[in-house]
Amino acid sequence: MQGERKRFTGTSWRLGIRGALLPLLILLLWQLLSSSGLISERMFSSPWLILNQYAELIRSGELLHYLRASMVRASLGFVLGGSCGLLLGLFVGMYRPVEETVNPTVQMLRTVPLLAITPLFIMWFGFGELSKVLLISLGSFFPLYVNTFLGIRNVDAKLFDVGRVLEFSRFDQITKLVLPAALPNILLGIRLSLSIAWLCLVTAELLGSDTGVGYMIQDARAFMQTDVVFVGITLFALVGKLSDSVVRYMESRLLRWQDSYKG
16 A cells, blocks of 8 residues: 555656646746847746746735635636536436437537627626626536536446346436446546636636736736736646646546556
């Protein structure tokens, strides 16, 4: 057990170092070009100035204040939209009449750009937190709905025959057969929903907000503070990567039974 844990830790470190090589190389090249004057620090800033701005914003407490507001909005929107997408995808996948009634409408709504719906949300719910959370939840809904539906429909039909032989109830079929078999698609849907939640968060905060990372970017753009803009962008990237890594870790733990091609 201890040897397996050490092997897992060693693999994680090796993967982390490999994944960091390209970003570090880009940052080094960026800093060299900025220091030599080949690119304008006013338009592109530099990694060193951005790092200093990070330190200043953390020292003043502004960064944590903005990040906390954004994470609360993104989390509420993801939980609301993702849970609705999971439940509806489950019902549509399990019951053909529900699919024939609900799925065409959902697929039609899925093709409508969120930016086209945003003005309606503002008119209906104003510029407050409710409109932002609902916009994020709408974006989070569709990836998890589609992947849950596809995951259920990709379940081997023989499993249902086994369930009938074992006299499983409908609840047992869902919890013991369907959900475990559809789990790869569901986890993929969670990853996609999380990324869409962050994208919708940026849209919501840029359109109208007085706090959050998106507001910080918008405010910095008005005063041509390029380094603060890059702080906001990199902050979204780091938090998005962290949330994706958490789901990837869940995949590695929950899908150990999969014997799929690893490259």
